[in-house]
Amino acid sequence: MEAYDGLIERGIPMADSLYDLQVDYVRHHGHFMVLSSPRGLKPEELSSFQMTMLSTNPVPKLLQVQLEAREGEIQLYYTITGKRILRHWLRLEKLSLYQFYSMLYQIASGLDDSRVYMLQPERYVLKDEFIYYGDSLDDLYFTYVPVEQLEGKATISEDLQHLASRWIHRVTELHGSGYQELMSYLTAEHFNLPELTQLLLKQMRLAAEVWKEQDEVPIRGARLERNAKVDSEVQFVEQHISPGETLFPLSAEGDGKALPEVKPNQLKRKSILMGATAILACCFVWKLYADTPGTRMLYICSAVTMLLVCAVFFLLRKQREQVFEENNSHMVVAEPYENMKINEADADDFLREIGLGQSNSSREVRSNSKTSMQTTPLLSSNATVLLGRLAQAGSPTNPYFEYSREGVRQTVIIHKSPFVIGRTELGVDWVWEEEGVSRLHAEIVKEGDSISIKDLGSRNGTFLNGELLVPYRVHPLKEGDIIKLITTDFVYKMR
The missing domain is CATH 1.10.287 (Helix Hairpins)
Known part of the structure; x- marks a missing residue:
């Protein structure tokens, strides 16, 4: 613990946490997520048998893990080179109902298959900030922690309930009562993984039948033409389930309502x-x-x-x-996932009533900025930028970034945590539309009195005082630090 406190005092980046473990990220001949313990992870706290299985047998859908011992303490290195965190994808994109069930199916089948490798499903980390994806959502990778005791670890069914309730808000079109049936089973006493995979396969088939009938399929918030991939996915599901087969008989106690007979044609x-x-x-x-x-x-x-x-x-x-x-009559109505859209006219009326409303001219400037590929310059040298809007002049009371554009000093108020900077308006808190900025580029996080920054796996990286940040690693900020995005320097100031 003293060694860990010393790292903080010397300004070494603090890590995120996972249960009672610390999470950090390093880049050295690859990109790695590192799990360790602030008190020192001892060899006897790990399952030597599971570590042997993980190191000698590449387990499908699991991040490769290596063990490194330093001064009698263990660190777990997970290879995440070429992979992205799933939570960041979900912040930007929408899901089709088929993708929703497909992602849960990958988890359930991976948990069930883990027994073949003598692994314990309870050691999977079922949090979307520790689930990674490769080329697509069909290419998910999971974190397995071979530690005997994980403080605060929930049950598999509870973790899956949490994931399903979060992800359903990203689904664009809902039909049928499959979601209610899924949640009912996840809370049932007779919950088990083989039956869960069968239930998810059935819901994938139903969603795929609706998907196949449509000339266009809603994916990533757009309407894309149906192609051969849709047919191949439907064929995959049909190989596992025949249309007339009863796959998931509910118990007599009435854990949920059976789906009505589906007659798509x-x-x-x-x-x-x-x-x-x-x-x-x-x-x-x-x-x-x-x-x-x-x-x-x-x-x-x-x-x-x-x-x-x-x-x-x-x-x-x-x-x-x-x-x-x-x-x-049996459709689920989803609430927004993270960012709720508010009627702009109603919001402006409310702000004017309390004395914070914007003039028509500033509203016009904001409207024009949405159609332009460049950020609209401020009209006053003391003006501030808040969520892409022009704010009233005055000294910010929150921490802020200061930068210069076309000779005019401008500020960006960090008014919330996390505060995400990126190129697209969807899923970010401040839009910076310079060429080379990623859709989700960097994130500012406030914990207590300390404020930190992390790069979100951006293509061109984020620089802090001239040093390239390791993606996803937390770096504390102090007064006067210079953050560089592409060609622009942002000076961090407390007041």
């Missing part, structure tokens, strides 16, 4: 049948006109045709409304 078949019937009726009507032509018969046949078209249109609309109401 029923509406389409009825629509085709009604359309074909209407066409045949129209053909019969105009055959009568062909047999007995005349002006009066022409009017009659035209009127009957119009009535048939209107009747079909009315019936189709009624049927779609009925299906929509049935789907809404």
Whole structure:
């Protein structure tokens, strides 16, 4: 403990924590996440058998871990080179319902398969800040801690409940009662991993069927054309589950409601049948006109045709409304994940009432800044920037960054923790649109009276007093420190 306190006094970067362990990041011939103990992790606190299995057998979906001993104390080095933290991805992007179930399935199947390697599922860290991804969300990697006692570690079902409740808020379109069924099972007494994987596979199949029927699929907040990857994913699920198979029988105690029978093509078949019937009726009507032509018969046949078209249109609309109401009767309504969108006009009215409102001119400047690729320069040398808006002149009461743009001194108030800086408005607290800035570039964190900065795995890095920061590592800030993003220097000031 004395050695650890000495590191703090000398200004060595403090680490995050995981249960009763300290988390740090280093970069030396690769990028590593390091777990250690402030009191010193002793060899007897580790499971030697599990360490042997981890070091001799590359376990799928697990971060590779190496053990390093220094002065009788153990540190665990996890290789994260080329990988990103999942929580940062979720801050920016949305999920399809299929992706939601697929990610949980990767976790559940990985936990279940860990027994093949004589590992304990309870030693998995099921927190999205310790889950990493590679090229895509199909390429997840998990942290396994081979420590005998983890202080404050929740059960597997509790960790999965927490993850599911967080991730569901990122889902763009919800249908069916699969989420309620999942959460009900995670709280059931008979919870086990094999049944959970079967439940998730079933929900993946249902989501994939809806996905496959759509010409366009909602992914990453946009509408992307469906391609062969969708068909391959549907085929993967169908290999594990046959459509008529009963995969997850709920207990008699009523732990949850079974899903209604899914008939994805029923509406389409009825629509085709009604359309074909209407066409045949129209053909019969105009055959009568062909047999007995005349002006009066022409009017009659035209009127009957119009009535048939209107009747079909009315019936189709009624049927779609009925299906929509049935789907809404068991739909889950999600709350925002982290950043709630507030009506801007209502917010401005409220601010004006309490004396903090903005003028029309400043609102116009802010509106123009959203369509420009450059940050709008401030109008006053003493103005401050708060969440991309122009604030009133005056000395900031919170810590802030000071920088110069086009010869004008500007400030950025650090008004919350964490305070994220990046290129995109989605998921960040202050937008810096200089070329080379990553979507999530750096984060300012306040703990007590200390304020620190960490790079969020940005492509071009973040510099502190001329030194390139190790991604995800926490670095304390002091008065006068210079933070460099691409070509701009930001001076950190306390008051």
